[in-house]
Amino acid sequence: MHHKLVSIIIPLYNAEKYIKETLDSVLSQSYSNWECIIVDDGSTDSSKKIALEYCAKDARFKYFHQPNSGPSAARNHGLKISSGDYIQYLDADDVIFPERLKLMVTQSDKLEKNVILYSSLLLGNCDSIYKTEDYRF
Numbered sequence: 577m578h579h580k581l582v583s584i585i586i587p588l589y590n591a592e593k594y595i596k597e598t599l600d601s602v603l604s605q606s607y608s609n610w611e612c613i614i615v616d617d618g619s620t621d622s623s624k625k626i627a628l629e630y631c632a633k634d635a636r637f638k639y640f641h642q643p644n645s646g647p648s649a650a651r652n653h654g655l656k657i658s659s660g661d662y663i664q665y666l667d668a669d670d671v672i673f674p675e676r677l678k679l680m681v682t683q684s685d686k687l688e689k690n691v692i693l694y695s696s697l698l699l700g701n702c703d704s705i706y707k708t709e710d711y712r713f
């Protein structure tokens with residue numbers, strides 16, 4: 577079993593419509609050694625309240641606030657305070673499939689080198705974000 581910590585960094589700005597589904601996708605991970613760093617970039621909606629509810633449910637969620645500086649600044653702040661061996665960036669309106677972190681760590685361990693892993697882009701539809709099709713550039 578892998579024991580390397582994965583830091584999931586989520587820049588958050590006025591995403592009350594999406595953040596629950598995003599955080600639920602983090603909770604659904606089959607790989608359990610993660611921390612989720614939520615960097616609120618000055619939200620004015622109920623995003624903070626929702627994020628704090630997840631922090632209260634699971635100590636692996638960590639909430640930080642900063643004045644509005646943009647998503648890159650939020651990601652950089654999250655990176656500075658992360659503790660992980662690996663970094664997984666995730667936008668506040670995206671989801672990751674349950675095997676994502678396990679697959680990422682397993683593949684990285686096989687390579688035994690500094691590596692950047694990414695996956696293809698899947699597009700959901702308005703009925704279900706999980707009914708997906710490949711997106712080709």
